[in-house]
Each structure stands twice: as structure tokens, then as C-alpha cells.
Amino acid sequence: MKQIDMNSPEFQAELEKTWQFVEKVDKQFGFVQNPDQEINEGVAMGLARNKLIYGKRYCPCFMVIGETPEERKKADNRICPCKPALEKEIPEDGVCHCGIFCTPEYAEKKKLEETAEEAAHQHSRGLTQEEAELLVDKEQLDGDELESLMEARELGMVTFTLVDVREPMEYQMGHIKGTDELWPTSQFYEWFEKIQGRKEERFILYCHTGSRSYQVQHVMKAQGFAHVGNLSYGIVSYPGEIVRGD
Ligand code: SF4
Incomplete structure (x- = not known):
């Protein structure tokens, strides 16, 4: 399998394209990114990595099955933005399995939960x-x-x-x-x-x-x-x- 150097210009360029892709998906479906930026960064890096290795933005939260492009096409791999996320996860839970694509309502609730937890922990x-x-x-x-x-x-x-x-x-x-x-x-x-x-x-x-x-x-x-x-x-x-x- 192709080895990826995260610091290489090749990877950085692909990552840049991935962020543009994420913004495009958000715009197309009315989604927003997760308020937890670490989640977004992890998923974006995984998508960029898979694009460089397999030529497609396979979901980083699932194993890519199949050695050849034909086998991968036959297997039920998730290509981003995947069908289960669009048809089930986001409409029902407000967020896709990996967490990068959310409904505005889900993101708002999560932000409030985080503020509440912070207030409880800081006793401020x-x-x-x-x-x-x-x-x-x-x-x-x-x-x-x-x-x-x-x-x-x-x-x-x-x-x-x-x-x-x-x-x-x-x-x-x-x-x-x-x-x-x-x-x-x-x-x-x-x-x-x-x-x-x-x-x-x-x-x-x-x-x-x-x-x-x-x-x-x-x-x-x-x-x-x-x-x-x-x-x-x-x-x-x-x-x-x-x-x-x-
Ligand atoms: S769960 Fe689907 S929509 Fe979310 S990052 Fe993975 S492939 Fe993309």
C-alpha cells in the first residue's frame, strides 16, 4: 500500500482540496461542520489520505475493502458523502458516523452542551x-x-x-x-x-x-x-x- 507522508506537499495539497470538498458538501446539503474542530481535522486528513491511496474519498471511519478498483466497486464501501449518512444518520441523528457533517441544530446543541460542561467543571x-x-x-x-x-x-x-x-x-x-x-x-x-x-x-x-x-x-x-x-x-x-x- 502506498505510504503517505503527512508533511509532503502532495498530502498538503490534497488536504486543501478536501477542505474545499467539505465546504461544497456543506453548502449543497445545508450541513455545517462539527463544533469540535479536532473531529473535523481527523476526518479531513483521513479523507485526503484515502484519496491519495485509493483515488477516491473513502470514509476514514470504515475499512476500505478490496484490493483492486473492481473489487472495491463491488464491495459496499462508503464514498464521501456516503449514502447511509445522507439517508439515515444525518436525518435521524443530526450527524454522520464520522462526525464532520452535521445539521445546524445538532451543532448548536453540541456547542451548548460543551459550554454547560465547561461551566460545571470550572465552577466559575x-x-x-x-x-x-x-x-x-x-x-x-x-x-x-x-x-x-x-x-x-x-x-x-x-x-x-x-x-x-x-x-x-x-x-x-x-x-x-x-x-x-x-x-x-x-x-x-x-x-x-x-x-x-x-x-x-x-x-x-x-x-x-x-x-x-x-x-x-x-x-x-x-x-x-x-x-x-x-x-x-x-x-x-x-x-x-x-x-x-x-
Ligand atoms: S460517514 Fe459518510 S459522510 Fe461522514 S465522513 Fe464518512 S463517508 Fe463522509
Whole structure:
């Protein structure tokens, strides 16, 4: 296979053409680039590389199958902008598999999510209403994000039920201030029966390190619970207040 030197004038010229191609596709279909420029750069470089090796802009996120041009034509290789992205991925998810082509709505939402995460991590300011609403819908939260959400909940910006899925003894030894309910994993079948009427409520679960709560999240989602978040690394990653006792 042809070796590509990324610093060669040949590659740089092809990369330049690839960016022009990306702009043309954006214009033709009304797409925008991903707000994460690293994603765009990685994909553009992959497309340029494939163009130099295979003569076509095959998708860099999939293996190019076939040794000869005839074999490659027969195989279901993705040539950019590929059919699955245009017909399914972008209309349904707002973004193509590789991430470079997005709908303006997807890009806007992603930008806001990134700002919300930054605000939660820097503790520089509280969340705005919009940021709080985006963050509360994340499936995997880190400690800083949950702490910001607890603050936002106190201010009446969002509602959710914070649930500890550890055992009563662990809860007594220390739990997140503001925990609303205790659902010990060992008594799963008992409490799971009782919460069947609460499928539209929003829950955030936590345990010690995030693995028990992740499993519970998984089961709840499979059973039709609409909004279940998880504190990814558990109470040990939570920087906010921990209280002892009942
Ligand atoms: S997924 Fe399709 S549209 Fe997106 S970069 Fe790959 S080939 Fe292009």
C-alpha cells in the first residue's frame, strides 16, 4: 500500500482540496461542520489520505475493502458523502458516523452542551437555565456536573430525584447531601415493582464507584424509564457535601 507522508506537499495539497470538498458538501446539503474542530481535522486528513491511496474519498471511519478498483466497486464501501449518512444518520441523528457533517441544530446543541460542561467543571459561575436542562439529560455525569445540577435544583431550575442504590449501611456512613431515595441493589425486585408508575420521572442514580448504578440504569432504561442518569464514577468522585446518618 502506498505510504503517505503527512508533511509532503502532495498530502498538503490534497488536504486543501478536501477542505474545499467539505465546504461544497456543506453548502449543497445545508450541513455545517462539527463544533469540535479536532473531529473535523481527523476526518479531513483521513479523507485526503484515502484519496491519495485509493483515488477516491473513502470514509476514514470504515475499512476500505478490496484490493483492486473492481473489487472495491463491488464491495459496499462508503464514498464521501456516503449514502447511509445522507439517508439515515444525518436525518435521524443530526450527524454522520464520522462526525464532520452535521445539521445546524445538532451543532448548536453540541456547542451548548460543551459550554454547560465547561461551566460545571470550572465552577466559575452557576449554570444557566438552558445549560442546566441540557446537563440534566446527560446519561453519564461526572462529580462536578452533578454538583452543579444539585445547585441548579436548589434554585428551582431543574427537577430530578437523586437515588442512592447502595446498601443502607453504606448510606449511613456517608451519602450525597440532597439524596432523595435509597434503593439498595440487593432489594432490587422489591423497589423495582414499586416504581413502575414513575417511568416519566427523571432520576439520577449513584453508588460507590458507578458500576452498580450503571447496571441499574441499564435495566431501568430497558424497561422503559425515560430519563435515568448515572454518576459515572460514583460518590467517590463527588466534590460536594457528603452527610452521615439517616
Ligand atoms: S460517514 Fe459518510 S459522510 Fe461522514 S465522513 Fe464518512 S463517508 Fe463522509
